[in-house]
Amino acid sequence: MSDVFEALAHPVRREVLERLQQEGELSAGDLFDGLDVSKPTLSHHLKVLTEAGLVDRERRGTFVYYRIDQSIVEEVVHKVFDLLGVGHERREVT
Numbered sequence: 001m002s003d004v005f006e007a008l009a010h011p012v013r014r015e016v017l018e019r020l021q022q023e024g025e026l027s028a029g030d031l032f033d034g035l036d037v038s039k040p041t042l043s044h045h046l047k048v049l050t051e052a053g054l055v056d057r058e059r060r061g062t063f064v065y066y067r068i069d070q071s072i073v074e075e076v077v078h079k080v081f082d083l084l085g086v087g088h089e090r091r092e093v094t
Contacts, residue, residue: 004076007052012037013045017054017068025067 007013016031023030032042046066049055053072058065081087 001076001079003052004054004072007048007054010045010048012041013049016042016045016049016066020055020066020068025065027063027065029063031066 008017012035015035019031019034020026028042028046031046032039035042037045046055046057050057050066053069055066056069058067
């Protein structure tokens with residue numbers, strides 16, 4: 001789980017996730033067009049997101065498409081809620 005939080009720590013990776021959330025699926029080229037980073041830098045960020053399980057990638061011919069892996073996002077949200085005690089009944093401390 002720490003690799004997920006590490007992946008989320010970088011603003012470019014959060015921006016990539018935001019764009020994927022809005023668009024559903026984008027090619028690496030489409031992602032590159034909207035970001036102020038070099039292609040090797042974007043490739044690195046996509047690799048980190050993929051290895052953390054936050055995005056899935058699929059090669060179609062010469063293009064690679066990325067989309068958010070909803071199952072890991074749900075798992076992360078539940079973990080954060082558990083850590084913060086959200087959704088649990090509060091016990092009164094006496």
